[in-house]
Amino acid sequence: MKKMYKTFIIAIITLFFSQYVFSNEPEKITNESTEFPAISLDNKNLIIFTKEKYSTPDIINTPFDYRIAISLFKKDVDKKIPIDLMPYWGGPGKIEDAFIHDFQNQSVLFVIFKANSPENAGVPYSSDCYFVFAYNKTSKGVFLSNEKLFNYFGIGADVTDIPLTNEAIDNNLTIDLPINAYTYPYKTKEAIIATLSSNLFMQWMNNNVIKATILRKTKLQEEPNYYDETKRYLIEGDKVSVKDITAGWLAIEYQNAKKGIIKGWIMCKDTDVCK
Incomplete structure (x- = not known):
């Protein structure tokens, strides 16, 4: 079971930190954000979330042929600057939330991404898998991945306490099931912002x-x-x-x-x- 879980984590990390390259196929420049509402930075710049064509390996039987792309769209010059591609894990997943938050005198783009938890990882997951990506806005106006923030918020899904859940079922207890041994804590914007001002986080950052x-x-x-x-x-x-x-x-x-x-x-x- 542990070996399967480690393989799952290694596969995800390898996917995230590989160099993303957007499709070379000709694409019509657009500011239409289809996968999540666009975030307006000012009257000339938007953060947009779009579908990016993606060919899955032949061994994967899937109806999806795209990944979610995050881009900076410059309206005055009709230019789309890639920021990142969301991982593909059994499907394209979903942007749960995205927002700009000022942190340590810098604007940071946070993206909460949600994907299906793998069924063959050997872990009793009871929720979707969540990822929190963070991108610093540089002095040149582009967004670069902040790996330290990404590592802190990490990747996670709720994990069931199977013995405790089975005991509750056997005793007909009227409680919410399944019972989680661990609940991923950063599923919302509010949870992330609260964490950024916590004592533990500041100690870790310093x-x-x-x-x-x-x-x-x-x-x-x-x-x-x-x-x-x-x-x-x-x-x-x-x-x-x-x-x-x-x-x-x-x-x-x-x-x-x-x-x-x-x-x-x-x-x-x-x-x-x-x-």
Whole structure:
């Protein structure tokens, strides 16, 4: 199961950080934004979301032949400048939201992209898969990918706690099912903006040393956005060092008196830095 999940993550990361090249086929210049409402920057410039022709490999049986392209459209010269192509994962996906937000004296374009979660990843996903892309507006007016922001908000889908869900079903409990062990936290504009002003985010942006205290028994996972019935866990009061952050998960190190340094991933909500 873990091997399948790692393969899935590697495939996605490879797809995202490959160099995107828009189709060379002749295309009529247009400012029509068909995949999400255009974002007006001023009276001469728009961010538009359009279909870009895409040929899938022959081994894929799919009715879709496009990906979603993000472009800067300059109305005064009828010029479309590519910003990015959204990943193709079993389909073209959907722009859930897109907005400009001023952050650290710079305008940043945030795009929340949603795609179907893979059915063969070996993980009990209970939601679509979400991605948060971020692009800094440069002094020349073009938008460039901000990989540090992308890594922080990360990629994620809700993951079901199968034993707990099955227990609820067996006992006829009247609760919302399935029960999630992990819920991807950045599905909305409001959640992203709130995070940008959080203490944890600012410490991470400033490359500060981050320490955290465990609030409750929490299982150590080998990968983020994954939930396994592992025997490794931390308990309330344990002190950890945070080494990385993505999608609401913390890569931590814990100094164990007998076993030395223990490493793993835990959900941020189980620590005092995300309460």
